[in-house]
Structure formats: structure tokens, C-alpha cells
Amino acid sequence: MRRMIAIAAAMLLGSASAAAAAGAPNDAQIAHIAYTAGQLDIAAANQALQKSHNKAVRDFAEEMVRDHTAVNKEALALVTKLHVTPEDNATSQALTTAAVQHRNDYAKLSGHAFDLAYAQNEVAYHHSVNGALESTLIPDAQNAELKSLLQTGLKLFRMHEEHAEAVVKALKSR
Amino acid sequence: MRHPFPMALAALAAAGSLAAAHAATHHAAPAATHAPKTWTITITSLAFTPAPSGMRVGDTVQWVNNDIFLHSATAADHSFDVALPPHKTGSAKLTHAGTIAYVCRYHPGMKGQLVVAP
Numbered sequence: 001m002r003r004m005i006a007i008a009a010a011m012l013l014g015s016a017s018a019a020a021a022a023g024a025p026n027d028a029q030i031a032h033i034a035y036t037a038g039q040l041d042i043a044a045a046n047q048a049l050q051k052s053h054n055k056a057v058r059d060f061a062e063e064m065v066r067d068h069t070a071v072n073k074e075a076l077a078l079v080t081k082l083h084v085t086p087e088d089n090a091t092s093q094a095l096t097t098a099a100v101q102h103r104n105d106y107a108k109l110s111g112h113a114f115d116l117a118y119a120q121n122e123v124a125y126h127h128s129v130n131g132a133l134e135s136t137l138i139p140d141a142q143n144a145e146l147k148s149l150l151q152t153g154l155k156l157f158r159m160h161e162e163h164a165e166a167v168v169k170a171l172k173s174r
Numbered sequence: 175m176r177h178p179f180p181m182a183l184a185a186l187a188a189a190g191s192l193a194a195a196h197a198a199t200h201h202a203a204p205a206a207t208h209a210p211k212t213w214t215i216t217i218t219s220l221a222f223t224p225a226p227s228g229m230r231v232g233d234t235v236q237w238v239n240n241d242i243f244l245h246s247a248t249a250a251d252h253s254f255d256v257a258l259p260p261h262k263t264g265s266a267k268l269t270h271a272g273t274i275a276y277v278c279r280y281h282p283g284m285k286g287q288l289v290v291a292p
Contacts, residue, residue: 066243158283162283163280163282166282
């Protein structure tokens, strides 16, 4: 359906920019990706809070719930204000599929093995989301307020990545 | 300069203000009349503004958190650890002189430092 709309738009406008626009996510999709990424990290953190007894891991997970909830609350307020309905898309779906797979895998682990798997995945997850924010989502965002929120998100998630790295290091040096 | 007191009186008479009276008192005994000050550091977009200069022991630092995130101002030397909820303010009294490095315990990329004179 999206491809059909894109082709129709390209035919209608008959321009290279329309074809390029078909490849780049629009603001409704960007908002959906950013929101989904946050919700998936909250779900991962909730699993950690159910399973982990390690203080550093639990503190980190609580921080993920708190910070991502705060960002997503802001994101919801923004899309409401802008009258944008977040639009599901292939990137959001791929993120969700991967996260569900990880959660299922980690459900079978416990103790130190779970803590390490969770923390290591948090490093990798934040790293890849930060890469997407930097290379695609922020440059492609059209609305200035959305762009600014994503920039704050990137700054925050970089610190999360750094914090997750410290947790992994501490877990490995046990 | 040989007669500071009459000069101060003259200044007081000339200015005829409370400010001049305060300046005259301060001139007479600077150390004893150091009034503790409150300094403000703000947090915006996951960063502390640089600390103002001139801090002294007995002064208070107030952090204003403009972010939507929970932060803290946590001293490396453990002399203060202030919780800073979203859109709230917290403060600490400076108890010793020196250069005090501090971070947000949740967001380790947030770093600051205070230079405190005796």
C-alpha cells in the first residue's frame, strides 16, 4: 500500500525528490519508530526488574523505565499537538520482532547469565537506535519540534549506552 | 586613607543610602561580614551550566532542573548528593574549600565542577 502511494506520488509529481521522499520516513513514521524504540526498552527493563536481583542491573532498568517513559510522554504530547498520527512501518516492525525474540530468549536465563545478557543487549540496542537517530531519523525529521525532541533523545540514549557499558564491565569483573 | 572612618561618614552623607552604609561596614571588617550567598546552576538538555566563580564555604548551590528527567548532583568526594526530580530544584551547602567534581548519578555524561574558596 505504501509503495503504491509512493509510486503514485512519484508519477503525479514526476520528480526525483518525490522518489527520494518515498524512501525516507515521514514524521508520522519517525514518531512511531522513536516511540516504539522507547516502549521496547521499557518492556526489556520490566523483564529485568522481574528477574534480576543485582542492584546495578535493577538501578539501570529503573532508569530506563523512568527516562523512556518521560521521553515518550513528551513524544505523545507533541504528536497530539501537531495532529500527527504515528504510522506503523517496516522499521518499527523489525525493532519489535527483534525485541520480542530477545525477551523470549532471556526468559530462559537467570542470575548472572540473565544480567549479562540483558546489559549487553542494552549496549547493542542503544547503539543501534542511536545510529538510526543520527543517520536517518534526525536528518529526515521535518518538524523542528520533533527534530529537537529526537536530538534530546539521542543525547539521553548515548548516556544510557555509556551507563549500560559500565554495568557490563562491572558484571564481567565479578 | 589616614582617616577611614570620617571618609566613610562623608561617603555615607554624600550617597545618603543604605547601600553606602553597608559598603562602609564591609570596608571596616570584610571577613566577619561575608554574607552567605546562593548560587544557581541550571540543567537543560542533560547538561549542567558552568558553575559561577566566587563560591565560598558557607554558600549554598541551588540546582534548577529544567529537564523532564530525574537527575542528581553527586559529588565525587561524597560531600553532597542532591536528588533533582524533573522540573524541581535542590540545593547543597558548601562545607569545605577546594575543587569539587560532581556528576549526575544516572547520566554519567553530565559532569560539573565547583571551585570553592575558604
